[in-house]
Amino acid sequence: MNDRPILSVTGLSARVADEDPDILKGVNLAIRPGEIHAIMGPNGSGKSTLAKVISGHPGYEATAGAVVYQGEDLLEMEPDERAQAGVFIAFQYPVAIPGVSIANFLRTALQARLEDGEELDLFEFQELLMERMELLQMDPSFVQRSLNDGFSGGEKKRNEILQMAVLNPTLAVMDETDSGLDIDALKVVAHGVNALKAENPAMSVLLITHYQRMLNYITPDVVHVMVKGRIVESGGPEVALGLEEQGYEKYRRAQVA
Amino acid sequence: MPSNEVIQGLGLDDYKFGFVTDSEPVFRTRPGLDGDIVRQISARKDEPEWMLKSRLKALRIYDAKPMPQWGGDLSELQDTLDQTYFYVKPQEQMERSWDDVPENIKQTFERLGIPEAERRILAGVGAQYDSEMVYHSLKEEWESKGVIFDSIEDGLKNHPELFRKYFGTVIPAADNKFAALNSAVWSGGSFVYIPPGVQLETPLQAYFRVNQERLGQFERTLIIADEGSRAHYIEGCTAPVYSTDSFHSGVIEIIVHRDAYFRYTTIQNWSNNMYNLVTQRALVHQGAHMEWLDGNLGSKLTMKYPSCYLMGEGAHGDILSIAYAGDGQHQDTGGKVIHVAPNTSSSIVSKSISKGTGRSSYRGLCKVYDGASNSKSNVECDALLINETSRTDTFPYIEIDEKSASVGHEATVSKVGDEQLFYLMSRGLDEAEAMALIVRGFIEPIARELPLEYAVELNRLIELEMEGSVG
Numbered sequence: 001m002n003d004r005p006i007l008s009v010t011g012l013s014a015r016v017a018d019e020d021p022d023i024l025k026g027v028n029l030a031i032r033p034g035e036i037h038a039i040m041g042p043n044g045s046g047k048s049t050l051a052k053v054i055s056g057h058p059g060y061e062a063t064a065g066a067v068v069y070q071g072e073d074l075l076e077m078e079p080d081e082r083a084q085a086g087v088f089i090a091f092q093y094p095v096a097i098p099g100v101s102i103a104n105f106l107r108t109a110l111q112a113r114l115e116d117g118e119e120l121d122l123f124e125f126q127e128l129l130m131e132r133m134e135l136l137q138m139d140p141s142f143v144q145r146s147l148n149d150g151f152s153g154g155e156k157k158r159n160e161i162l163q164m165a166v167l168n169p170t171l172a173v174m175d176e177t178d179s180g181l182d183i184d185a186l187k188v189v190a191h192g193v194n195a196l197k198a199e200n201p202a203m204s205v206l207l208i209t210h211y212q213r214m215l216n217y218i219t220p221d222v223v224h225v226m227v228k229g230r231i232v233e234s235g236g237p238e239v240a241l242g243l244e245e246q247g248y249e250k251y252r253r254a255q256v257a
Numbered sequence: 258m259p260s261n262e263v264i265q266g267l268g269l270d271d272y273k274f275g276f277v278t279d280s281e282p283v284f285r286t287r288p289g290l291d292g293d294i295v296r297q298i299s300a301r302k303d304e305p306e307w308m309l310k311s312r313l314k315a316l317r318i319y320d321a322k323p324m325p326q327w328g329g330d331l332s333e334l335q336d337t338l339d340q341t342y343f344y345v346k347p348q349e350q351m352e353r354s355w356d357d358v359p360e361n362i363k364q365t366f367e368r369l370g371i372p373e374a375e376r377r378i379l380a381g382v383g384a385q386y387d388s389e390m391v392y393h394s395l396k397e398e399w400e401s402k403g404v405i406f407d408s409i410e411d412g413l414k415n416h417p418e419l420f421r422k423y424f425g426t427v428i429p430a431a432d433n434k435f436a437a438l439n440s441a442v443w444s445g446g447s448f449v450y451i452p453p454g455v456q457l458e459t460p461l462q463a464y465f466r467v468n469q470e471r472l473g474q475f476e477r478t479l480i481i482a483d484e485g486s487r488a489h490y491i492e493g494c495t496a497p498v499y500s501t502d503s504f505h506s507g508v509i510e511i512i513v514h515r516d517a518y519f520r521y522t523t524i525q526n527w528s529n530n531m532y533n534l535v536t537q538r539a540l541v542h543q544g545a546h547m548e549w550l551d552g553n554l555g556s557k558l559t560m561k562y563p564s565c566y567l568m569g570e571g572a573h574g575d576i577l578s579i580a581y582a583g584d585g586q587h588q589d590t591g592g593k594v595i596h597v598a599p600n601t602s603s604s605i606v607s608k609s610i611s612k613g614t615g616r617s618s619y620r621g622l623c624k625v626y627d628g629a630s631n632s633k634s635n636v637e638c639d640a641l642l643i644n645e646t647s648r649t650d651t652f653p654y655i656e657i658d659e660k661s662a663s664v665g666h667e668a669t670v671s672k673v674g675d676e677q678l679f680y681l682m683s684r685g686l687d688e689a690e691a692m693a694l695i696v697r698g699f700i701e702p703i704a705r706e707l708p709l710e711y712a713v714e715l716n717r718l719i720e721l722e723m724e725g726s727v728g
Binding site for chain 1 (some may be wrong): 675687694695697700
């Protein structure tokens with residue numbers, strides 16, 4: 001496996017645009033091709049801010065440090081350029097786009113990747129879509145619904161995973177995809193991620209989660225603990241198990257001291 | 258080409274259909290309007306005396322009525338009218354088959370992107386080129402069913418009694434200043450008659466196109482759907498760009514007899530110097546059903562409120578309307594439903610999009626007369642604003658004189674959300690594509706009612722418009 005990181009975050013500080021103070025306070029992180037990293041942390045620790053900054057959300061800004069993706073300065077890229085380069089974010093709270101079906105949206109997204117003048121083959125697209133839905137155990141009628149419009153929390157999450165499966169990213173960031181899912185839905189989502197990973201072993205995954213339970217189904221290579229905008233511990237899956245038993249309390253105390 | 262160059266190269270003023278095909282008119286009146294011009298028009302058309310009298314009477318009404326002081330800004334309109342040629346007769350004569358249609362007109366159709374399939378799939382294509390029909394064909398089976406689909410001029414010539422019985426009965430000249438103007442100088446348009454019980458699966462289609470600088474376009478359409486009949490009429494048009502103001506003022510009259518169903522679909526895309534002031538109204542009789550599907554793009558100012566007069570018990574009227582106001586444009590549109598008889602029902606769904614300094618106004622009337630018991634009406638108007646400078650207003654007029662009536666009104670205004678744009682961009686769409694997708698989603702409830710090729714055309718126009726909206 002290539003040793004050069006696909007994503008390297010160094011000394012990253014970031015805040016809500018124009019609002020002090022920084023939420024991220026010097027984050028360091030390196031993800032190599034094919035690795036699964038998990039970032040765990042209590043509410044308000046800055047986990048989701050990291051996902052937003054990687055996605056290029058206009059409501060957040062980096063105040064120091066760098067994010068390099070495949071040798072490119074990610075922070076200089078527009079959100080659509082990041083997506084075109086293979087970065088995918090499964091959002092925690094995806095917004096509704098009334099009147100735009102999932103199928104139409106995904107077709108537009110795939111078409112956007114093609115050169116001007118090239119047309120997406122609709123039959124191939126249809127086949128891909130059906131095959132991806134089968135993989136995720138979804139009803140084919142699901143893609144006829146308007147994007148996130150009136151979706152339950154679970155449907156929104158599954159829709160994000162479906163998009164991920166169709167767009168086939170190089171780096172997938174999953175922002176609390178497990179929150180709000182019951183155990184069955186969680187299993188389906190985890191199964192989907194594992195299946196995609198099996199298909200495309202070079203895909204890197206950054207799992208952001210509050211709870212350890214997601215990690216019962218997706219095994220990370222590296223687990224990071226984030227508290228108050230910093231990564232305070234990194235290690236193997238055993239770190240997550242330790243958290244399960246002891247919670248975040250010891251990290252909080254360590255920081256105060 | 259880098260994408261930002263593409264975007265800059267497709268500004269709002271860069272009108273997609275901005276071209277003029279060379280066509281020499283064989284006759285036109287001098288600019289401006291008086292009794293002499295009206296006589297010339299009538300004489301050119303070889304009209305019966307009653308029609309000339311009707312025109313002259315309408316001219317007197319037009320002269321007597323003041324310019325409307327409501328709706329959009331009409332302060333510069335008089336100058337436009339003074340320069341308008343009220344009648345232009347094109348060189349080309351009526352054509353019966355596609356092969357006979359002159360080559361330059363075929364080219365015009367081609368450049369407009371009128372689908373090839375049109376000729377094969379669609380049975381009758383009535384195309385209005387300049388002020389008159391030059392190409393008009395009617396499927397044989399329709400003729401065998403007794404359906405009349407003629408130019409308005411031929412309607413008057415070939416079916417004088419039917420014509421006179423209904424002409425001006427839905428929209429009399431005195432209805433409003435522009436109805437009076439149209440009644441005085443009308444030229445071109447369609448005459449449609451569907452006999453009792455006849456059901457048409459394939460829509461009747463008319464394409465027309467204004468192709469003469471400073472040409473006034475005063476099309477007049479009269480449609481009669483007889484008892485128990487069922488049909489769909491589609492009219493779409495695009496206009497080339499002119500440097501001077503242009504003016505379009507149509508009158509559409511429809512009579513939907515007992516238990517008949519009629520749908521009138523129109524997508525209009527005028528160049529942005531056009532005043533578009535149209536009166537369109539349907540009388541809906543007992544148990545009948547009328548649908549207006551109305552799309553307005555372009556123009557400098559559009560004032561257009563399709564109306565249903567629900568005259569007979571159980572009559573139903575639907576009005577679906579989309580308006581798109583780009584930079585400097587004002588779309589003052591909506592609908593009117595008048596409940597005269599008991600158990601009548603109606604619905605208005607209006608969607609408007611304002612971009613740049615564009616302004617859209619919903620203006621609607623729901624009137625329920627005393628005695629129209631158990632009538633129901635529902636109005637839903639949604640406005641989408643693209644930029645901070647975009648504007649929308651809602652003017653719902655509701656007049657209820659009947660206690661048992663039930664009337665609902667719902668209005669929403671939304672902005673294209675930053676979160677929505679970001680979400681779509683995070684999947685690889687650029688900002689213009691994301692914007693276009695959101696707008697298409699917004700109008701989808703109406704676009705899905707359109708025949709496929711029109712929905713495609715509408716989406717394409719909106720995509721082009723959105724390309725100039727960002728950056």
